[in-house]
Amino acid sequence: MSAFSEANFKGLNYESFRPHYPSSFYELLHKYVTTSKDGANADHAEKVIDLGCGTGISTYPLLNIANTVIGVDLSQRMVDTANDLIEERCKELQISPSRIKFITGDAETFIESSNDEIRKDGVDLITCAQCLHWFGSYPSFFKACHQLLKSGGTLAYWYYRDPIVVSISDYAKGNDTELISRINRLYLKYVYEDEAYLGPYWENPGRDILYNMYRDINKRIPEDLFTDNIIMTYVPKPGLYPGDEDLKLVKKDISIVDFVHYIETFSAYHSYKDKTGDTENILEKFKQEATRGTEIDVKDPILTIIWHTGYTFMKKK
Ligand SMILES: C[S@@+](CC[C@H](N)C(=O)[O-])C[C@H]1O[C@@H](n2cnc3c(N)ncnc32)[C@H](O)[C@@H]1O
Known part of the structure; x- marks a missing residue:
């Protein structure tokens, strides 16, 4: 490694x-x-x-x-x-x-x-x-x-x-179910599934x-x-929190920007950037796709995520 x-x-x-x-x-x-x-x-x-x-x-x-x-x-x-x-x-x-x-x-x-x-x-x-x-x-x-x-x-x-997003704070209510599944789908696409992004790295x-x-x-x-x-x-599953005997890794009140900063710490992101120069600026795209059509600002602390x-x-x- x-x-x-x-x-x-x-x-x-x-x-x-x-x-x-x-x-x-x-x-x-x-x-x-x-x-x-x-x-x-x-x-x-x-x-x-x-x-x-x-x-x-x-x-x-x-x-x-x-x-x-x-x-x-x-x-x-x-x-x-x-x-x-x-x-x-x-x-x-x-x-x-x-x-x-x-x-x-x-x-x-x-x-x-x-x-x-x-x-x-x-x-x-x-x-x-x-x-x-x-x-x-x-x-x-x-x-x-x-x-x-x-x-x-x-x-x-x-x-x-x-991590998966399990809930969205009150501020963003109305967008919650759609936004939770949208961000979780985007994570899988950028991190594993799309051959143009981190998957191969x-x-x-x-x-x-x-x-x-x-x-x-x-x-x-x-x-x-x-x-x-x-x-x-x-x-993790929405609504199922870790119990006392589990290793509980939960972060509350984080923004889409913080979530993206976490992805930036991946060894695969580092290798992807090294090899491609990241001309597409993929994590900027992630932020845009996550908030498209909503009033949400990428800096709003609205997400609860669990690993x-x-x-x-x-x-x-
Ligand atoms: C994901 S980090 C975990 C760091 C820390 N233990 C934590 O929980 O945050 C993985 C670490 O393992 C180190 N590592 C990988 N292979 C190693 C090896 N064979 N011997 C020692 N360290 C290794 C890497 O350099 C890296 O710092």
């Missing part, structure tokens, strides 16, 4: 327009990590590694679970953005910057050969947020995680894809694995190495 590493990839846009994971999800993970089968519950974990950490969206909340967290990412751009934000973030959270560190590197190489200091006492938790579908060989990945984890340690991965097999909500990874979990697996998936999500937790046997 190279698009996130390219010099013109905008790490700060990624940080602003990608969804951030809710504290309710980290509470589920915390409970899972600190509960052991024999009932001996610890309050806190010692060490966590967040693979494919990007700008650190998934990494900081892990400090509620463990004393120290190391984020690892292949993209120097992402790690530079993460490092630029450390001082400000740690000040906001009132924590010592010594508890968190970001390193550039390939996830698998890192876990297979992580240095003696990390390997010495083992790791309590390894996380992969919205990235495992880009990694290479799953049998060797699971094996390396198993070796690095402490006995009873946790491997957790999660993901999201393709997704990198595979990563995108297919994500599209199929990690089915192909989950079926490779080695039963001899891991136990107590929890596998959850959530598929497809899923997660898998397991313990080292």
Whole structure:
């Protein structure tokens, strides 16, 4: 997966327009990590590694679970953005910057050969947020995680894809049903279906694995190495909100412009732009098509969107 590493990839846009994971999800993970089968519950974990950490969206909340967290990412751009934000973030959270560190590197190489200091006492938790579908060989990945984890340690991965618009605020009532289905149809057309837009620019097999909500990874979990697996998936529908056990990614009061900014963070959009120059300015077209024939301004904060999500937790046997 190279698009996130390219010099013109905008790490700060990624940080602003990608969804951030809710504290309710980290509470589920915390409970899972600190509960052991024999009932001996610890309050806190010692060490966590967040693979494919990007700008650190998934990494900081892990400090509620463990004393120290190391984020690892292949993209120097992402790690530079993460490092630029450390001082400000740690000040906001009132924590010592010594508890968190970001390193550039390939996830698998890192876990297979992580240095003696990390390997010495083992790791309590390894996380992969919205990235495992880009990694290479799953049998060797699971094996390396198993070796690095402490006995009873946790491997957790999660993901999201393709938000749908589920409602439109009162301001735009009268347009709602038509507008909801119009924007959802446009999203599919621009992101997958129309060969002239982003469809051909997704990198595979990563995108297919994500599209199929990690089915192909989950079926490779080695039963001899891991136990107590929890596998959850959530598929949004208008009127059906995620429950307490789901990874809830919901954004309210966002505008069509914000929605388009989210599409701009896709690796496929980045590749499409690189290869075509985007002379058609497709996301401008998206905004025009979305609002055509309505009074709505593309900057009106009227949309509620919910993502497809899923997660898998397991313990080292
Ligand atoms: C969609 S971002 C997710 C970032 C962050 N974890 C989050 O939840 O927002 C995927 C990240 O995985 C990284 N990545 C992809 N393949 C990788 C690999 N083999 N090793 C380490 N990082 C990788 C990319 O550079 C990118 O930053």
